Amino acid sequence: MSTRLKTGGRFTDGGAQLSFDFNGKKLKGVEGDTLASALLANDQMMVGRSFKYHRPRGIVASGGEEPNALFNMGGTDDFEPNQRATVTELFDGLKITSQNHWPSLEFDIGAINKHLSRFLPAGFYYKMFIHPRPLWKHVYEPFIRQSAGLGKAPRAQDRDPDTYEHFYHFTDVMVVGGGVAGLQAAYAAALTGVKVLLVEQTAHWGGRAPVDGGEVDGLPVGNYVDNLVAELSAMDNVTMRTRMMGAGVYDHGYVLGYERLRDHQPAEIGPRHRLWRIRAAQIVTATGAIERPLSFAGNDVPGVMLAGAVRDYAVNFGVSIGDRTVVVTNNDDAYRTAITLKGLGLDVPCIIDARAGGGGALAEDAKALGIRVENGKAIAKVKGTKRVTGVSLCVQAGEGAELEEIACDAVAMSGGWSPVVHLWSHCGGKLIWDEQQSHFRPDAERPPMGATGEGFVSVAGSANGHLQLAELIGDAHGAGLAAGRAAGGNAAKATIPEGAPTSENPVEPVWLMPQGAGIKLRSKTWLDYQNDVKVSDVQLAAQEGFESVEHAKRYTTLGMATDQGKLSNINGLAVLSDALGQPIPQTGTTTFRPPYTPISMGAIGGEARGKVFQPLRKTPLYEWSDTHGSDWEPVGAWRRPFAYLQPGESVHDAVNREVKNTRENLGLLDASTLGKLIVKGPDAGKFLDMLYTNMMSTLKVGKCRYGLMCSENGFLIDDGVVARLDEETFLCHTTTGGADTIHGHMEEWLQTEWWDWNVYVANVTEQFAQIAVVGPNARKVLEKLGGMDVSKEALAFMEWADGTIGGFDARVFRISFSGELSYEIAVPASQGLAFWEALIEAGEEFGAMPYGTETLHILRAEKGFIMIGDETDGTVIPQDLNLHWALSKKKEDYLGKRAHQRSHMADTDRWKLVGLETVDKSVLPDGAYAVEEGVNANGQRNMFGRVTSTYYSANLERGIAMGLVKNGPDRMGEVIEFPKTDGTIIKAKIVDPVIYDPEGAKQNV
């Protein structure tokens, strides 16, 4: 069993007792524990079920690479799935549940899958769920959804109670990794006088070195680390952070750091995570190395663990994984585990070394301690299901014939060490295959390159392939000095630290154990624990032609999900290479993408949530509307009143009242959000002639003209009324959403194509409040306020004038988007509220009521006016909307003119704008398609039209709609069918889109 030893641990000595909750069980731990060490101390070896076959799984690693020990953490609002026990520091009251099982961890229904495993090979889902197609929706998809995904998603209604923040940091040198190499590199860089940031993802400095032992400058490495930390802490130019991961390296020295401030002390006040957005001139990655598992049958049984992790738990936490631990290895490092365990008084029945020649000095030490060492041997298979009970010994060169069974309750395995090259690779650093050490390591000749074309990342220590302390300490020192100098530091005088040399025999690559394992063994030999990928799956993928490592990854799921194959990738691609009969470098690696390990969505969002997610744009009338029943509608960053609700009214009731009142009495609309662009200069007319499809240069001062704008490829992008203010000045109204983009569009053409034209553009949208005064009583209220002549004679339809109304400086446009007598009046933004209140007060006797955007839409739809974004979607040209009259024939050129001559644009079979009148007077669903007999190439019903705008008209007491229908204008009176999602059909007659006052008698009074 796994248990807490009396000998104590580096991190847990003197720690207070803590209690935590695992699947409803109360367990005890010690301050300094990780969740993983605490679980192991409670003999909780089995921690979850595997993803595909629901096999029992135990903790395998001691760091961020852990694939199995993933838990649901927290309660409701703070619930998070897939939290790794190995990097979760224990705190009092921690609550977790295990994942991927039903009804319980001990007894799981899904484990039946393991008996079906030969029916669930690589690519099973692709092969199985293709045919027959009709089964997809009701059988396959629900099944896959049920079993897909690790852990549970948080509930949609829950809100994360924690806060997060972003933090900007600029530094000369950033060192990622606070092991002995990182500390040494940071120290050397700091000696050059530059600003240094050193980050370590765990809570402790020193990394593996204090566990592994050795000496530097005559000191035990643990003491050397303590001295370095003390020296660095005293340097003003050094910033140090623990619990902070270098998550990703990006272009030009940009680094994301993920600092976990409160995960270990949730009761503290302050942000939970902090995302550091760092610019560094030079980056040194001292990210260490990760131990690889060995591939033998049953290597996933709980109790089989990486040898380094076994050592970590024993030394750091005083936790033993078992009483009798078999060590299996292809390198010398695992002997350290055997020696450590023996030194703690635990039994090591055997060290199984796959190398025929065995190990070096450490092997001699082990033998001297009386440990049995078997060279050239292998594990044929592990005995036990929920817990290791023994291993079957065989020769590595054979096929797995059992020589003897060795009883044990834990297996410590080591397949060699792979440098953590992720950060080096994120931004394009290349790797080389180190034949001698059987791993990929950074190729210093091909680093990620910065803005100047020089490398900006270097690597130090075991991340650089230097696995021996004596080598890595000097390597790290050199990397730190070089980075400091490259970042502008001085030549520093420093003695190179010396590590005591060790003598180790080289690792021998062992990708399968035993070498000739048959299919029965290979089908129980796991490569990827998290995704349940076995040696046999990768071999099958190769056999089926998935030769590219990227394809094989996606086909087998090797190296996917939260651990991204930190343990499995090298073993997997070695198996793939072997199956393809090619060397490993030729197979290559999959792409390393940030973040290094998962980071919280909260940290990515930072402070940008709730009210500060995006600043709201408010018109001068926002507060008034908010206190007068506004039902707010987001329109880009603006909030506009959808309708103004009177007490007791529903939104629907309010809209119907506003629609009728505006047609019959007087409506007031806050139109301030409409874009207002001043276009000024000697060439302004010429410029607008290019931008609008109609002729604007001929517009007379004092007049308004409705205009259309197309992109260069002919599609409608915006519309609005243009007013000529003087010979050189135009005021262009844009749609609410178009103000900024059309301003940008104008600037782009002015700066990049017609830069010799004398035109300036200014966006004055927010300088004015604009109020539409609409309805039969519109003139009466303005005349009552007085100040300027607004009669038909003085100010005709499509004219504008400056003057005063009720004492307010006003620019009055006789334009109408409703078909009623209408004035749009612009006043300085600061006067907007006062002017609005004056209109409300003066208009009372005329039935004045504010109206919102829904009424605006209904009124315009009754008139057949188009709305950009409803009738247009980026594929619609003016001709589709019967707007030929707005396309100038006199102009030689304008944006979109050439595109309209392309064959598809000139096609007579395009879908065109019509009105749609439902036979049963109901309201058509927005976006509904008109269908006819037959099916298209995708097996869908043939479609020949769709609804673009649809409303209930209180004036007509029925649904009204517009839509685009193939040859629509030629099919007036035809009744067409629109299926609804509930299976029923609505019939609608094709009619003229202009329903209300086709002659324009109402607006032109």
Place this chain on the structure above:
Amino acid sequence: MLILECPCCGVTGEETEFHAGGEAHLKRHSVGSTDDQFEEYLFMRENPRGVHLERWRHNNGCGKWFHAARCTMTLEVFGTYPAQTYEPPQEIKDAISAKRPGWSWRNFS
């Protein structure tokens, strides 16, 4: 995230300050052009592994468009220059040549 220098206001800023605008030095074809010319102008773009000339706008700054000469492989920036030109200025061409002898892009080299 790239770092670029705006040649108009002189600010060296992060990529989030700028907005990429596709290929530089496009020749506008309009009324009177053949279908092939118009298609080339609207849709055909270079996608090189290496030297590329592209448009950027300093949209969270001075608002001006400019051009950048950049290596799409290494993200090295050879230089930036104002957009009011039909071809890269000589000093930009020289800067590219110094790092990528024998480069060519469309009809520039």
